[in-house]
Amino acid sequence: MTITDPFVQRLTKPRRAGEQVLLMEVHRQQMSARVRGGQLEGIDQGHEHHQAVRVLSGGRLGYQGSRAADWDALLDGARAGARGADLDGFVLSALGQGPASDASSGDAVRDPAPTDLAHMALAMGRALSGEAPEVVPQAQVQWMRQWTRLVDGDGVERRWMRTEGRAALSGRAVRDGDFMTVGTNRGQSGALPDPDGLLDHVRTRLAWGQRIVSLEAAALPIVFMPPVAFSLLAPLLARLSAPAVTAKTSPWSDALGTRVANTEVSLGSDPGIADGPRSVPWDDEGTATRRVPLIDHGVLRHWILDRRAAHHLGQPALGLGFSGELGSPPTPRPANVTVIAGSTPWEDLLQSHPRLLILEGWVGGRPVNPLRGEMAGTATGLYLVDHGAVVGRVKNVVVSVNALEAWGSRLSCMGDEQHWVGGGMMQLAPACLPPILVQDVAVAAKS
Amino acid sequence: MGSSGQHGAVTTWDAGLEETLRQIVGRQAVDYVELRLEVNEATVIELMGTTPQRVDHQRDVGGNVRAVSGGYVGFVHFDGWNQLEACVREAVQLAQWGEAASLGPRDGWAPSQVVQLRARVPYGEDPRGVSLEEKLSLLQGYADLGLSASSAIQNVQTRYFDRYRHLLFLNSRGSVVEQEKMDLGGSVLMVARRQGSVAQRGVSFGSSNDFGAVRGLGDEVRDAARQAVLLLEAPEIVGGEYTVVVDPHLAGVFAHEAFGHLSEADGQVDDAGLLQAMRLGRRFGPKNLHIYDTGRDEGSRGYLPVDDEGVAARDIDLIRDGELVGRLHSCRTAGTLGEQPTGNARALHYRFAPIVRMRNTVIAPGDTPVEGLFQGIKRGIYATGSTGGQTNGEVFAFRAAQAYLIEDGRITQPLRNAVLTGNVFSTLDNITAIGSDFTRYEGGGGCGKAGQMPLPVSHHAPSLRIERCLVGGGR
Numbered sequence: 001m002t003i004t005d006p007f008v009q010r011l012t013k014p015r016r017a018g019e020q021v022l023l024m025e026v027h028r029q030q031m032s033a034r035v036r037g038g039q040l041e042g043i044d045q046g047h048e049h050h051q052a053v054r055v056l057s058g059g060r061l062g063y064q065g066s067r068a069a070d071w072d073a074l075l076d077g078a079r080a081g082a083r084g085a086d087l088d089g090f091v092l093s094a095l096g097q098g099p100a101s102d103a104s105s106g107d108a109v110r111d112p113a114p115t116d117l118a119h120m121a122l123a124m125g126r127a128l129s130g131e132a133p134e135v136v137p138q139a140q141v142q143w144m145r146q147w148t149r150l151v152d153g154d155g156v157e158r159r160w161m162r163t164e165g166r167a168a169l170s171g172r173a174v175r176d177g178d179f180m181t182v183g184t185n186r187g188q189s190g191a192l193p194d195p196d197g198l199l200d201h202v203r204t205r206l207a208w209g210q211r212i213v214s215l216e217a218a219a220l221p222i223v224f225m226p227p228v229a230f231s232l233l234a235p236l237l238a239r240l241s242a243p244a245v246t247a248k249t250s251p252w253s254d255a256l257g258t259r260v261a262n263t264e265v266s267l268g269s270d271p272g273i274a275d276g277p278r279s280v281p282w283d284d285e286g287t288a289t290r291r292v293p294l295i296d297h298g299v300l301r302h303w304i305l306d307r308r309a310a311h312h313l314g315q316p317a318l319g320l321g322f323s324g325e326l327g328s329p330p331t332p333r334p335a336n337v338t339v340i341a342g343s344t345p346w347e348d349l350l351q352s353h354p355r356l357l358i359l360e361g362w363v364g365g366r367p368v369n370p371l372r373g374e375m376a377g378t379a380t381g382l383y384l385v386d387h388g389a390v391v392g393r394v395k396n397v398v399v400s401v402n403a404l405e406a407w408g409s410r411l412s413c414m415g416d417e418q419h420w421v422g423g424g425m426m427q428l429a430p431a432c433l434p435p436i437l438v439q440d441v442a443v444a445a446k447s
Numbered sequence: 448m449g450s451s452g453q454h455g456a457v458t459t460w461d462a463g464l465e466e467t468l469r470q471i472v473g474r475q476a477v478d479y480v481e482l483r484l485e486v487n488e489a490t491v492i493e494l495m496g497t498t499p500q501r502v503d504h505q506r507d508v509g510g511n512v513r514a515v516s517g518g519y520v521g522f523v524h525f526d527g528w529n530q531l532e533a534c535v536r537e538a539v540q541l542a543q544w545g546e547a548a549s550l551g552p553r554d555g556w557a558p559s560q561v562v563q564l565r566a567r568v569p570y571g572e573d574p575r576g577v578s579l580e581e582k583l584s585l586l587q588g589y590a591d592l593g594l595s596a597s598s599a600i601q602n603v604q605t606r607y608f609d610r611y612r613h614l615l616f617l618n619s620r621g622s623v624v625e626q627e628k629m630d631l632g633g634s635v636l637m638v639a640r641r642q643g644s645v646a647q648r649g650v651s652f653g654s655s656n657d658f659g660a661v662r663g664l665g666d667e668v669r670d671a672a673r674q675a676v677l678l679l680e681a682p683e684i685v686g687g688e689y690t691v692v693v694d695p696h697l698a699g700v701f702a703h704e705a706f707g708h709l710s711e712a713d714g715q716v717d718d719a720g721l722l723q724a725m726r727l728g729r730r731f732g733p734k735n736l737h738i739y740d741t742g743r744d745e746g747s748r749g750y751l752p753v754d755d756e757g758v759a760a761r762d763i764d765l766i767r768d769g770e771l772v773g774r775l776h777s778c779r780t781a782g783t784l785g786e787q788p789t790g791n792a793r794a795l796h797y798r799f800a801p802i803v804r805m806r807n808t809v810i811a812p813g814d815t816p817v818e819g820l821f822q823g824i825k826r827g828i829y830a831t832g833s834t835g836g837q838t839n840g841e842v843f844a845f846r847a848a849q850a851y852l853i854e855d856g857r858i859t860q861p862l863r864n865a866v867l868t869g870n871v872f873s874t875l876d877n878i879t880a881i882g883s884d885f886t887r888y889e890g891g892g893g894c895g896k897a898g899q900m901p902l903p904v905s906h907h908a909p910s911l912r913i914e915r916c917l918v919g920g921g922r
Contacts, residue, residue: 033545037717040549042520043541046798047534049526063501067526068508083499083583114541118548136718172840174720177872179841217687243495247602249638249645329501363837364844364866364919371638371645374683376866376919378842396842398868398919400686444686446870446917 020092033117035125093286135171165192213392238370242309269334289319339433342414351388373404396446481618484510518553519545557781571657596672607633632891646678651890684920690827695886699906704836712780737811748903749807810908813881866919882910
């Protein structure tokens with residue numbers, strides 16, 4: 001498809017010899033409704049419009065984005081900011097090499113009304129209040145529609161649209177200094193999530209947590225539920241990604257083709273999952289996306305590189321350049337992170353040991369040194385399982401684990417169902433992964 | 448309508464803008480309307496080694512409207528100012544829909560004083576007056592220092608930002624606030640690698656008015672590089688309970704994570720259990736513990752003379768003489784709890800509605816000399832600096848940048864992977880000594896809450912000694 005917008009068409013004609021240009025334009029509409037304590041707190045709505053120009057000028061890369069400036073100003077700014085190493089032979093984008101037709105996943109989807117979101121949030125909040133009066137419920141339902149347009153210097157244009165619904169439900173009961181907090185969130189393309197799924201999740205955890213059980217310091221098997229299992233992926237993703245790979249600070253910078261994780265582990269970037277939050281035909285650098293195996297049955301297959309890092313290492317660009325948020329330049333990021341599920345049903349996971357723990361939430365569970373893998377966090381959702389049955393909630397415990405070992409020698413098995421994890425403030429990418437059972441995890445308890 | 452002015456100079460709003468906005472706000476038949484317009488400019492520089500990876504300057508123009516009807520809030524944000532009146536109508540309609548969808552009126556908002564003021568940034572050295580080339584050269588110099596400090600330093604990652612915000616706030620009560628805000632900061636992160644071992648250590652800086660905070664960091668960069676190399680050989684901490692001495696930087700993070708978030712009233716509203724746990728007058732910590740939050744500390748990243756609801760800053764005592772005496776409020780939470788707004792309603796950007804946030808959270812100095820904090824510790828941990836922290840209200844965790852073993856009152860060896868954790872309520876009671884070494888620390892990070900991150904905050908504190916602190920680590 002060739003563009004018809006004369007203003008953009010004029011700008012995409014390079015004004016300087018050898019200059020390459022990529023334009024990106026995003027319109028986003030979003031709305032959300034928030035409920036706390038069974039009452040509606042508010043309804044929000046937003047309209048965002050962002051334009052950005054990326055330019056290779058004089059062999060150097062420049063970027064300028066704005067919610068206000070016009071294309072001319074952006075192009076001038078991108079040229080003025082072009083710095084860094086001389087990228088001899090660098091190709092700025094590859095729109096012409098991607099799918100020729102528009103991918104318009106959101107075209108046929110009707111937007112819900114703001115009142116629909118409010119009613120859904122209220123229904124979830126009130127259902128929880130009705131069943132557990134001691135719990136203060138919080139619910140939020142969000143809807144987003146986003147149009148994206150990329151245009152390269154040859155006038156090749158690609159447009160797509162996507163919609164996403166998200167919902168979160170949590171409940172907190174504070175009694176005599178004890179905080180019991182449970183919650184979950186779901187998101188999917190094209191529809192609002194099923195509220196019953198969120199309610200069931202929260203109800204189950206509230207039931208598990210009614211009784212408090214104590215625990216001595218020990219090394220125990222722990223089932224890391226998907227949100228925590230994803231935080232354990234952070235050190236692996238750091239080792240896989242530029243700049244650690246390009247700067248050779250990653251111990252895996254020379255490890256392509258070698259085994260770096262348990263043979264059960266297949267980790268990839270998948271832009272084609274039907275309900276994936278980052279399922280898109282092109283990345284934010286104008287590279288056609290595709291499924292990229294990063295670790296395949298424990299063997300390192302690809303790094304996470306944007307176009308510049310791929311160029312630096314002489315690797316092909318694989319559609320792994322995404323902006324963290326609207327307005328940020330693209331950096332090396334996966335599309336949707338996936339870990340292929342294992343074969344162990346949930347009940348079998350719980351019965352695999354006479355005594356084990358389920359960890360669903362922790363605070364501080366981020367690596368002190370992302371490349372080294374050591375992590376520790378205070379458990380906020382930790383449940384003791386005795387012969388397959390959850391017997392209660394464990395408090396005042398720190399869980400310490402080396403994430404590289406958790407995905408390596410200490411990985412016992414993986415659950416047979418994947419779950420989406422998304423929406424965190426510092427999350428590199430949305431992720432879909434199963435619960436994992438890790439052996440011999442250090443648990444320190446307050447005496 | 449619009450703002451005018453040059454990059455690097457004080458901008459001013461067009462003369463007719465205020466009156467137009469007043470008329471728009473005045474036409475709405477709801478309980479309350481506020482309108483915030485912003486012009487934002489930001490410069491971001493990122494280096495890998497000495498090579499620039501990102502050098503860009505961004506300018507945003509936009510705003511938001513918040514309307515309240517029967518206690519229900521409609522909020523609309525927008526880029527550009529072309530559809531102002533339509534956005535105001537949208538917000539009013541959302542608030543009215545909320546009222547219609549609910550069971551009856553909610554609590555009202557606390558009345559705030561009518562404020563009419565213009566707040567300028569009290570600059571030391573305005574970063575907008577420093578050329579991009581000079582900024583780059585300064586940062587590249589630090590990267591060079593780090594790389595040349597040791598052959599084990601494999602990479603230096605440097606990040607710098609400055610963000611200028613020019614806001615115009617009006618509400619239907621008659622307040623008009625024109626406010627400038629500056630926030631600048633960054634970090635220089637040294638990454639050491641020797642065979643399979645990797646360690647990192649950083650220098651962080653920040654200010655709300657002075658580019659001088661970025662200058663003169665050479666000694667700190669060299670020291671951080673040395674520390675990163677030392678950490679390559681450090682053994683991992685053994686998890687368990689310890690007596691811990693934390694330096695002023697980490698003590699500030701402790702105050703923020705372990706107590707500050709719990710004091711934010713939006714977490715307490717509608718929660719009878721938490722309100723009981725946080726009842727004013729409750730004992731919290733030792734007799735000489737004094738924690739307060741202030742927006743009046745010029746130069747600190749938590750400096751906020753007027754909040755994003757037009758409420759003027761004042762110092763808010765949270766704990767005084769070891770007793771809980773206050774909490775942090777927006778107009779809404781203050782109205783619900785029958786207290787006064789405290790100037791803590793903050794929004795990261797016009798895309799967000801203001802929520803209750805800390806500014807500069809301070810632990811007042813005690814009278815124990817630093818050496819005295821170590822006395823009598825048989826086996827403990829000395830933790831310094833921080834790479835972040837988190838809380839859920841009841842428990843907290845923060846990562847120390849560096850940790851050392853204390854044996855018989857003396858520091859004996861460096862340790863790696865120190866994560867200090869605990870229960871908020873019991874840990875405050877376990878503070879047994881407060882140092883006299885009060886320090887103003889300004890880092891380049893920020894606070895995250897409800898998707899708004901990184902909000903500029905600061906924390907100033909002395910060193911603390913804490914008994915029975917649970918520390919994560921191996922066995």
